[in-house]
Amino acid sequence: MKKNIKTIFCLVSVISIFNTKVFAQSKTNIPLYKNSKMPVESRIKDLLSRMTVEEKVGQISMPLGWPMYSKSGDNVEVSETFKKSLREEYTGMLWATLRADPWTKKTLVTGLNPELAAKATNAIQKYAVENTRLGIPILLSEECPHGHMAIGTTVFPTSIGQGSTFNPELIKKMATVIAEETRLQGGHVGYGPVLDLAREPRWSRVEETYGEDHVLNSRMGEAMVQGFQGNNLKSGVNVVATLKHFAAYGAPEGGHNGGSINVGLRSLNQFYLPPFKASVKAGALSVMTAYNSIDGIPCSSNEFLLNDLLRKEWNFKGFVVSDLNSISGLKANHHIADNAAEAAALSINAGLDADLSGIGYGKALRDAIKAGKVSIKTLDTAVSRVLRIKFNMGLFENPYVNPETAKLKVRDTQKIALARQVARESIILLKNQHQTLPLSKTLKNIAVIGPNADNIYNQIGDYTAPQQEENIVTVLKGIKNKLSAETKINYVKGCGIRDTSSGNIDEAVSIAKKSDAVVIVLGGSSARDFKTEYIETGAAKIKTADKALSDMESGEGYDRSTLDLLGDQLKLLKAVVKTGKPVVLVLIKGRPLNLNWASENVPAIIDAWYPGQEGGNAIADVIFGDYNPAGRLPISVPKSVGQLPVYYNARFPEKHDYLEIDAKPLYSFGYGLSYTTFDYQNLKIEYKADKPIVNVSFDLKNSGSFDGEEVVQLYLKSKTSSVVLPSKQLKQFRRIFLKAGEQKTLNFILNKDDLEIYNNKMKWVVEPGTYQLMVSSSSDNIRLEGQFVINKNSFSVEN
Structure with missing residues (x-):
């Protein structure tokens, strides 16, 4: 009898707890996933438990956004295309909803100004929240490389000009403005920065890059991520940064856009990947795959890149999105898939979470799941990564923006002044x-x-x-x-x-x-x-x-x-x-x-x-x-296409001259003149093995008659190493303003990140040996130089 009483008591307790939870939920009429006081991971788990396979697939399918609204004069509302997409495909994401250009057929007349753009995104959110079973808000991604690609926004120099500033802090300010203008109009994800190394000037997209050097690209990438994302995604003025294009997209054979890349694993790690690694470390929450293949594996189905490297090694916490139609391209372009379902399976199983196109996943992914080629666990993992962004941005609580604020703050006088400053510095x-x-x-x-x-x-x-x-x-x-x-x-x-x-x-x-x-x-x-x-x-x-x-x-x-x-x-x-x-x-x-x-x-x-x-x-x-x-x-600016590639940090041995011309570029990386002159003096190099760091200091004087800025560049080369390295490699740089006649002592610190290489064991290490430090005004104009020696075990090495 006591045993029965104990059992009854336990059952009553369980029922009581269950009823309390149900009562609390029914009292507020809010499902757990809509309760903002609950932990995000609990909300994701609850929402996933309520979703059908079709609804899950819809959350990671991203069709083109500009057909999703209808405009008549100053009135804007959702289109029948959007209603159908939501009804039939359970759409959870849209791309380039506010984009306007000849491709989209959106003009100054048919497109949206900032106020109407905010009204359009509000209409999209309202319809999605009020007319779907679960009321999940839409995640809106927009093109943002040198300004939000929408009518009425501030237009900054393209990325190659941004790279020319050698001023990450200025680029961070610019990115903050781009993010604000995008978010005020209802966008949530900004596509940028583009981190491809531009080692092939015949390639059509050089203007979208920061240039040929991975250190410069890394600093610019970090600045863009910090400016885009800020410290609070719920701020109403920040967006998620999407790193493009992962990976090694900028040096295609023959300059053909999206063409094959011939690059070894060591080169990939030493040169092409560091900008992405640095930007992920800076907090980037989205990465876009590239169209190209690397050593025969397309980037959109490359498990090594997307899972082993990005997530396991770099601890990336965001979601991966395809480039437009790159999942379908596994069949149409790369010919590694027999059909759409197989292409979808290859991509999602490799770690590609979201499909930019709406056709790469969608029905193809549903078919792959039915055929047993993709597990529900894999699907849930991808969906959870997208939902996590929506929860962390507060979209379930407030998916709307203020059209009046967009009207007043997009492209205001301060933003225009910043555009002028970025242009001047470029x-x-x-x-x-x-x-x-x-x-x-x-x-x-x-x-x-x-x-x-x-x-x-x-x-x-x-x-x-x-x-x-x-x-x-x-x-x-x-x-x-x-x-x-x-x-x-x-x-x-x-x-x-x-x-x-x-x-x-x-x-x-x-x-x-x-x-x-x-x-x-x-x-x-x-x-x-x-x-x-x-x-x-x-x-x-x-x-x-x-x-x-x-x-x-x-x-x-x-x-x-x-x-x-x-x-x-x-x-x-x-x-x-x-x-x-x-x-x-x-x-x-x-x-x-x-x-x-x-x-x-x-x-x-x-x-x-x-x-x-x-x-x-x-x-x-x-x-x-x-x-x-x-x-x-x-x-670098070549003298002839016959010299290509001509980037400054090519590996040893140094290039010899051609029969017709020498092997040097016409103008080298880091080159640029001024109306004034600068003197470099008193170089001091102090290697501190106990830290371990290398302290570098020198005096810089504006010796001319104009106030002006100098871009100081620190290059390094090792006397010997376990693998073949460049003859010189940029490590740090700084843009300094000095009045005419003014002198300053500049201090730099080189640490483990500046000194390590990807060695013959495929490990990141700082090798002992003699290093030559070059203080330069460009890659081919050394102003001061000296040496330091690193003894064995001076640097602690962690992989």
Whole structure:
């Protein structure tokens, strides 16, 4: 009897606890997963337990977002396409909902301004929460490499220009602005930074990278992640950073976008992966796979990259997303899958969580699960990684944004000023013979010539939305803003970027002869137009037989076989230089171009890459001396495509000359001039074995007559090592402002991360030996050098 009483008591207790939980839940009418006071992991587990397979698959399928709203005047609501997607596919994520460009067919008329964008995302969230069984909010991902790719946002220089600043703190400020503008309009995930090493300038996407060096890329990647994500994803102004493209995407064979990469495991670890590793350590919560394969394994089904390295070794805590259609590409492009279900299984089993396309998973993944090719456990793991972001961003509690705030704070005056500052710091002075620059503001006549002198879309690069003309300051407009009405400014386009059928070179020469100085603006363009065709991934489709050529010669899909100035640009330049007038060549472009003739014959050359919306003002600031340029090349400029690859940190043995030319680039990584001069003195190197660290100090003096900035670069090479290393490798850098005549003592600390290599045992170690330290103003201009010795076991090595 006592035993029965005890059993009854236990049953009553269990029932009481159960009833209490049920009562508490029914009283508030809130399921556990919607209770914000519960731990996130408990909420994920509860929500997963309630979901069907179809609902789970929908959570990790991300269709294109721009068809998901309908606009009529100032009214915006969800579209029938979205309702169908939610009803049939249980969609949980969208990509590029607010994107506008010729590919999406969203214009200034059919697209959304910031206020309407906020209303559109609110409508999407409201419909998803109120019209689905579980009320799960939508995770919205947006393109954000140099500004949110939406109408009315701030447009910064493209990433190659950002890399030229050598100023991570400035880039962090920029990323903070991009994140705020994205989040205020309802976006949650920002695609960027792009961390590919650009070791192939023929490749179409060089402009999207920070250049050829992994240390520079690492510091820029960390800055972007910190600026995007901040310290609180529930802040309402931060977004999740997505690292692109994992991995080794930027050096394809022949420069073909998405082509195969031939790289060994050691090179992969020593050069291509460190920017991703550093950015993951900085807290990045999303990674995008690359289109390419590495040693025969596509990145979107590479278990070593996605599970072994990213999660187990680097302790990555976020989710992995495919690039657009890269899961389907396992069948269509790489030919390693027989059908869509097999491609889906290969990807998710390798650790790829979310499908950017809506067709890579979806039905294909459901079929793979039914066939037993994917386990429910694997599916739950992927879904939980996406849900974790939604919970940690507070989307279940508040999925909405304030349209009025978006209207007021997107692209305000402070953000525009920052765009100008990033543009100024990105500008590189390549040549300044006889102090041609800065030009005097008192000149009576100035000729402004060239296809990029007054073209807003050629100035802002790929991944940019349509712009209101008054928002973009071209070079011509910047010069007009800078000078008084007393200066006569004459403008002639002269020629197109590629088109040779409608040039007016004679007219350009005529105004040059009448002027006191000439500013000629040449280069390239990533400007998409509505005539261009695009493949399913959004890359442009080249048409070589077009009679009326667009300017586009760079940007995704526009790989090149030469690096020459196209069309009649060189012809125009030669004709203008022949007038004998002082000529300033300004380059606006997305990749290194052949500057051999210009380097020999043009007195002043400025490289501005794609400088963004304030580029014209920034360039005018430099030309007329209101800003002393200090940008540095983040990628080497070759003399010929026959030299490629020509990156500065190639491994030993050092390259020998060719029959026709030497092996050196025209301009090396880290190169850039100033209107002032800097002296380096008193190098001191102190190796502290007990720390263990290497202290480096030296004096830097502005010995010229202009205030200005110097970009100090520390390079290292070891006398001997267990594996073949580069002849020199950048380790640290710093951008320093000094007034004319000012001197400062600079201090640097080299630690284990700066000194370790991936050795012959495939381990990260600091090897004993003699090291040569080079303090430089560019990779080929050593100003101070010294040595230090590391004895055996001085550094503790942990793998």
